[in-house]
Amino acid sequence: MDENPKYNVPKNRLDIGIEILTFAILIGTWSIVIYLYNHLTDKIPIHFSLSGVPDNFASKKSIFGLLITQLFLIIGMFYLNKIPHTFNYPKSLNENNYKSHYTITTRMKRWLNLGLSLLFSSITIQILSYGLQWEFGKNIPIGILTIICLGGPLIWFLIQVKKIK
Numbered sequence: 001m002d003e004n005p006k007y008n009v010p011k012n013r014l015d016i017g018i019e020i021l022t023f024a025i026l027i028g029t030w031s032i033v034i035y036l037y038n039h040l041t042d043k044i045p046i047h048f049s050l051s052g053v054p055d056n057f058a059s060k061k062s063i064f065g066l067l068i069t070q071l072f073l074i075i076g077m078f079y080l081n082k083i084p085h086t087f088n089y090p091k092s093l094n095e096n097n098y099k100s101h102y103t104i105t106t107r108m109k110r111w112l113n114l115g116l117s118l119l120f121s122s123i124t125i126q127i128l129s130y131g132l133q134w135e136f137g138k139n140i141p142i143g144i145l146t147i148i149c150l151g152g153p154l155i156w157f158l159i160q161v162k163k164i165k
Contacts, residue, residue: 004085004093009106018110019078025117026074029124030067036128037063044131052139054130063127070120077113081106090161100164108157115149 011019037060045054046062084102093101122140129135 005098006085007099007102009084009099009102015107015110018114022074022078022110022114022117025114025121026070029070029117029121033063033067033124033128036132040128040131041133044127046127048126048142050143052126052142060131063124063131066120066124066127070117070124073116073120074113077109077116081109081113090158091164097164101161104157104160104164108153108160111153111156112150115153119145119149 040060040063042060043057044060044063045056046058047054047056049055084106087105089101089105091097091101119142122145123142126140126142
């Protein structure tokens with residue numbers, strides 16, 4: 001096949017649930033920040049050391065940069081998932097396997113999108129905790145969360161792709 005065929009991958013209930021949860025986390029994160037913004041200290045942490053201690057600070061307005069990045073990533077991944085024929089695949093596609101590849105790849109991207117949403121929300125909660133001088137949320141293990149949220153779907157994807165003939 002010279003060009004990958006277009007195919008609208010059907011979504012099952014799990015796929016729909018993942019997308020709803022992803023956007024619920026996104027909307028919830030924005031809502032919490034907007035609600036608590038006026039209570040933040042003027043300076044909030046924008047970077048944390050490996051041990052989770054803030055080591056760089058900026059204006060509280062900078063939290064919106066994180067939220068805007070989250071918004072564009074989540075929406076971008078959502079729309080990118082609608083065009084699986086444009087993706088690169090680890091195996092050659094043919095008439096017998098392209099639907100399986102598209103299905104696995106779009107599912108992996110949904111899980112990655114959920115992981116990104118969780119990761120950005122966790123970072124936002126950690127920043128809010130310091131900006132509000134709360135103890136809750138200050139010790140979120142962002143490094144471990146990153147490995148699980150982003151590495152997990154990728155490992156699952158590679159295992160699934162190996163099963164395709």
